[in-house]
Amino acid sequence: MHVAIVGAAGMLGRKLAAALAAGVPIGGVAPTRLTLVDVVPAPAPEPAAVPIMVRTADIARPETAAALIATAPDILFHIAATAMGQADSDFAAGYRINFDTTRSLLEAIRTRDGGPLPRFVYASSIGVYAPPFPALIPDDFPVRPDSSYGVQKAMCELLLDDYARRGFVDAVGLRLPTLAVRPGPPTFGNSGFFSNIVREPLAGREAVLPVAPTVRHWMASPRSAVGFLLHAAALDGGVLGAERTLTLPGLSVSVAEELEALERIAGPAALARVRFEPDAVLSGAAYPAAFAADRARALGFALAERSFDDVLRFHIEDDFG
Structure with a gap:
């Protein structure tokens, strides 16, 4: 089974690649070949139980997408994206990365030179929703x-529906x-602070909380996200019907509950x-709670986790240090 990951250099792509390289099966079948694609070189996980090909390519270019599909992946994970901050501050880059890449891949699949359809797993976001939100x-x-x-x-979700409807x-x-908790350096704006306020103190660094402790949001661990992707890859497409995109489970967690978990796991010093430094824009934003x-x-x-304490423990086990 040939598995390709577009966006393999990002946080979620690296974690998914590591699981597949270790031989984690999809629907009971272990991958036999792994292709990692991104605009920058994706790190090849080590050790690896399967051959890995790393390709540096801009999949927004139709000819590059076509070249990838010509390698006949059985499963294609499309995780490549730019976050909300850049997508809204750089209009052209947002559309190129978040939309053109998806359309190029779907067109390459539609116009491929025969062979079975690959399973196409697309990482969307609860960012498709806007307030006012019910509880x-x-x-x-x-x-x-x-x-x-x-x-x-x-x-992109509408494209999935239409291309699937047409077969x-x-x-x-x-x-x-x-x-959360996302590893790596702090990110600012939008929802990055939900990770910053626990990841940085765990590492001995200060963090800024820009919203009130009462703010509540819908979160899941990266470990759960990898599990979601693997489960989706094995799902019977016939059960989805015309609407191909699903809103996924998560934890409804307040900032106060995050900080309480931080104190339980790492102590008062953390x-x-x-x-607390309130930010007018972030404090005024509406976050979907559940x-x-x-x-x-x-x-x-x-979910892999049952509480935010579990989320912190997963971060410590998987990413700390």
Whole structure:
């Protein structure tokens, strides 16, 4: 089974690649070949139980997407994206990365020179939704983005539906919760602070909390996100019907609950490294607090964590240091 990951140099792509390189199966079948693609060289996981090909390529270019599809991947994970901050501050880059890449891949699959359809797993986002939010957001809540990032993701979801309806692709889209704790350097704006306020103190560094402790948001660990992707790759596409994208389970966590977990796991000294400095824009934003995710749960999507304490422990086990 040939598996390709577009966006393999990013945080989630690296974690997914590591799992597949270690031989984690998809639907009971272990990969026999792995292709990692990104605009910068993706690190090849070591040790690896399967051959790995690393390709540095801009998949927004139709000819590059076609060359990838010509290698006949059985499963294609499309995780490449630029975050909301860049997508909204650099309009052209947002559309090129978040939309053109998806359309180029789908067109390459549609126009390929024969062979079976690959399973196409697309990483979307709860950023397709906009306020006002009910306390519990149902699966049929309208997709009505209020950001360029959200519009780009919603457009890609519609493409999945249309290409699947026409029989051009076997696709499933996943509206991922905000992922925390994200490893790496701090990110600023939008939802990055949900990771910053616990990751930095765990590493002995100060962090700025820009919103009130009462702010509540829908989150999942990167470990859960990898599990979602692997589960989606093995899902029977026939059960999805016309709507190919699912809103996924998560944890409804307040900032105060994050900080309480931080103190339980790392002690008062870690909590003392968090400094409250309100940001007018972030404090005024509306964050979706909880999703029903009934459809995804019924299809077997489940979290790896049961609490935010688990999320912190996963981060320490997988990424700390």
